[in-house]
Amino acid sequence: MKNIAIISCGQNTADHCREQLAKIIGSEANLQSFCTAMRTHKQVDADLIVFTSQIAFDGGQDFLPPHTPFIIAQRAINYNEIEKLLAVPAGTDVLLVNDHIDTAENVIVLLQTMGIDHLNYYAYAPGMPRTHETNIAVTPGEAQFVPKEIQTIIDIGTRQLDITALVQILEHFHALSEYGNLLSAYYIHDIIKLTKLSFQYKNKAIRLKDELARLESTIRKTPGQHARAAYHFEDIIGNAPALRHTIALARKFAASESTILIESESGTGKELLAQSIHNASPRAKGPFVAVNFAAVTESLMDSELFGYVEGAFTGAARHGAVGLFEHANHGTIFLDEIGDVPLALQAKLLRVLQEKEIRRVGGVIPIHIDVRVIAATNQDLAALVRQGKFRRDLYYRLSVLPLALPPLANRGTDVLLLAKHILRQLDSRMDDLQAGIWFSHIKDRLLQYAWPGNIRELQNAVEYLHSVCGHRCPALADLPPNLQRRSAVHAASPLPARPLGERIRDEIRRANAAGETIGRRSLAARLSAPESRIRAELKALEKEGAIRLTRGRGGIRMNAT
Known part of the structure; x- marks a missing residue:
C-alpha cells in the first residue's frame, strides 16, 4: 500500500486535503496528515510527501527525510x-x-x-x-x-488540492490512467454545481467555460509533461573502452548537482545516458523533462521553457501555463540540441543557471526552481563560441562536467552486440546464440561500415533486414542500399574532427571533475594519439596558462578560467 503524508501549516487544512484525496485513492493508500506546528513529530516515513503550500514546505523541513520525493501542491477554491x-x-x-x-x-x-x-x-x-x-x-x-x-x-x-496537484500525485504512482476518469468525474460534479449557480446569479461573471477547459486540459496534458526516466546505466549495451570510460564518469557525475554537457554525434544515445544519470542521482524520484530545441519553433521557445501568464500574448490560455522548467522542479531537465538555441534565449538560460529562478513570459515575479540541468549537442560548441554563435559564459556554465559518447564506428564489436539486442527486441523467440547465427553472413560488413547515423541507423538497418528476411539469415544482397555501397565503408564521420588541444582540455576537465589522476600516457591512450603530439599540445596549453603540470600523483590540472 502507498504511504502519502500531507503536511500543512494548519491541522484543519491538512485533514481536509487528506479527506479530499481519500475520496479518489483512499482504498489504495495510507494517508496521514501533519501540521508544521506539531514539533512532537519527527521525520515522516512516506512514499510521497505533499506540502500544501510553499510556506508549509519552508516550515516543514524537519518532517522531510533525505531523498524522499515530495511535491508543493497548488490549491483551489472550494x-x-x-x-x-x-x-x-x-x-x-x-x-x-x-x-x-x-x-x-x-x-x-x-x-x-x-x-x-x-x-x-x-x-x-x-x-x-x-x-x-x-x-x-x-x-x-x-x-x-x-x-x-x-x-x-x-x-x-478550506481550499482543496487543485487538480494539477492531484494529477501529480497519481502520476507519481503511475496511477493516472487508472484513476483519471474518477478524477474527471470528481471535478465535473463541481462544474455542474457552478453551472447551476451561474443561472441563479446571472450578473456574476463566473467564467465556467475557462475553468472547465482548464480542468480537462490538465487531465489531458500533464502526463506527458511530468515524464519519468525509463533507462538506467544497466540498459546501456557495449564493452568498448571509450564507452565504459564515459559510463564510469557518468556514474560519478550522477551524485553531483553540477551541470552536465554531453557532446556527441546524433544517434549515439545522449538521452539514454541523460536518463541513466537522472535515475542514478538523488533526484531519481523526481521528474525527468526533456526538450529538444531542434523541434521547437523559435517563437515558442520562451513560453515552452518558462511558461506564461494570462494575457501574455494573443492566444495565451486564460490562466496562463506552466513551463518545462517548473514541470522539472525537484528533478532533471534535459536540454537536447542546445547548440540550436538562439542567442537571445541563451542569455535567459544563463540567468536561470546562475540565479536558479525563472520568470514566466509576461510576468514580473521571479519563481525559484530546484532543477538539475543536463544539456546535449551534436555540434562543436567550442567552435560555435569562436564563431560568435554561442555565448562563452553559457558554454562554461554548461560544461562543468563534460561527457562524450563515442560514435558507433569507433566501438568495434559493440555493433554486433547492439544488432543482436535490436533483433531480439523485434523477435522475442530468438536467443543470443540464434541472433548471432542470423548475422553470420553479414557481420563483416556491419563491422566495416562507418555508421554515420550511429545507433539509430543500425536500428533501421536491422528492422529492414528483419522485414525482408524474417528467420532466414540475410546475405550481403539483402542489405539496405546504403550498406551495400562500397563508398560507405570506412566513410568519414559527418562531424569535422575537433582539434587535439580541445579534446585534451575536455579529457583533463572530465578527469579533474571525477577526482582521477590523468597524465600524458593516459591522454594518449584515451585519445588514440602519439605521445609526442600529446606532449607538444600540453606544452602549448601550459604556456597559455590553461593547465598546470604537477609532479608525482598530482597529474595535470585545469586552471580556473
Missing part, C-alpha cells in the same frame, strides 16, 4: 461554498482572512481569476494591523483568525 460570496452585494469591502498574509493574497487572486471580482478584498493575517474598516470577513476555513470585532463571517471552506 466550489461548493461559492454561493455565499455571490449573495454579497457588488462593491462591498471584505476582509480576506487566512493564517498567513501570503496565502490570504493567494486566495484573493484565485477568487478574482474565477470571476468572483465584484467585491473589494483586503488581505489580513494574525498579527497584522487592520488597514480597512469593514464588518464582513471572508475566510477559507480559518475563522479562528478573524478579528473579534468583525460581526459577519463568510467561511468559504
Whole structure:
C-alpha cells in the first residue's frame, strides 16, 4: 500500500486535503496528515510527501527525510461554498482572512481569476494591523483568525488540492490512467454545481467555460509533461573502452548537482545516458523533462521553457501555463540540441543557471526552481563560441562536467552486440546464440561500415533486414542500399574532427571533475594519439596558462578560467 503524508501549516487544512484525496485513492493508500506546528513529530516515513503550500514546505523541513520525493501542491477554491460570496452585494469591502498574509493574497487572486471580482478584498493575517474598516470577513476555513470585532463571517471552506496537484500525485504512482476518469468525474460534479449557480446569479461573471477547459486540459496534458526516466546505466549495451570510460564518469557525475554537457554525434544515445544519470542521482524520484530545441519553433521557445501568464500574448490560455522548467522542479531537465538555441534565449538560460529562478513570459515575479540541468549537442560548441554563435559564459556554465559518447564506428564489436539486442527486441523467440547465427553472413560488413547515423541507423538497418528476411539469415544482397555501397565503408564521420588541444582540455576537465589522476600516457591512450603530439599540445596549453603540470600523483590540472 502507498504511504502519502500531507503536511500543512494548519491541522484543519491538512485533514481536509487528506479527506479530499481519500475520496479518489483512499482504498489504495495510507494517508496521514501533519501540521508544521506539531514539533512532537519527527521525520515522516512516506512514499510521497505533499506540502500544501510553499510556506508549509519552508516550515516543514524537519518532517522531510533525505531523498524522499515530495511535491508543493497548488490549491483551489472550494466550489461548493461559492454561493455565499455571490449573495454579497457588488462593491462591498471584505476582509480576506487566512493564517498567513501570503496565502490570504493567494486566495484573493484565485477568487478574482474565477470571476468572483465584484467585491473589494483586503488581505489580513494574525498579527497584522487592520488597514480597512469593514464588518464582513471572508475566510477559507480559518475563522479562528478573524478579528473579534468583525460581526459577519463568510467561511468559504478550506481550499482543496487543485487538480494539477492531484494529477501529480497519481502520476507519481503511475496511477493516472487508472484513476483519471474518477478524477474527471470528481471535478465535473463541481462544474455542474457552478453551472447551476451561474443561472441563479446571472450578473456574476463566473467564467465556467475557462475553468472547465482548464480542468480537462490538465487531465489531458500533464502526463506527458511530468515524464519519468525509463533507462538506467544497466540498459546501456557495449564493452568498448571509450564507452565504459564515459559510463564510469557518468556514474560519478550522477551524485553531483553540477551541470552536465554531453557532446556527441546524433544517434549515439545522449538521452539514454541523460536518463541513466537522472535515475542514478538523488533526484531519481523526481521528474525527468526533456526538450529538444531542434523541434521547437523559435517563437515558442520562451513560453515552452518558462511558461506564461494570462494575457501574455494573443492566444495565451486564460490562466496562463506552466513551463518545462517548473514541470522539472525537484528533478532533471534535459536540454537536447542546445547548440540550436538562439542567442537571445541563451542569455535567459544563463540567468536561470546562475540565479536558479525563472520568470514566466509576461510576468514580473521571479519563481525559484530546484532543477538539475543536463544539456546535449551534436555540434562543436567550442567552435560555435569562436564563431560568435554561442555565448562563452553559457558554454562554461554548461560544461562543468563534460561527457562524450563515442560514435558507433569507433566501438568495434559493440555493433554486433547492439544488432543482436535490436533483433531480439523485434523477435522475442530468438536467443543470443540464434541472433548471432542470423548475422553470420553479414557481420563483416556491419563491422566495416562507418555508421554515420550511429545507433539509430543500425536500428533501421536491422528492422529492414528483419522485414525482408524474417528467420532466414540475410546475405550481403539483402542489405539496405546504403550498406551495400562500397563508398560507405570506412566513410568519414559527418562531424569535422575537433582539434587535439580541445579534446585534451575536455579529457583533463572530465578527469579533474571525477577526482582521477590523468597524465600524458593516459591522454594518449584515451585519445588514440602519439605521445609526442600529446606532449607538444600540453606544452602549448601550459604556456597559455590553461593547465598546470604537477609532479608525482598530482597529474595535470585545469586552471580556473
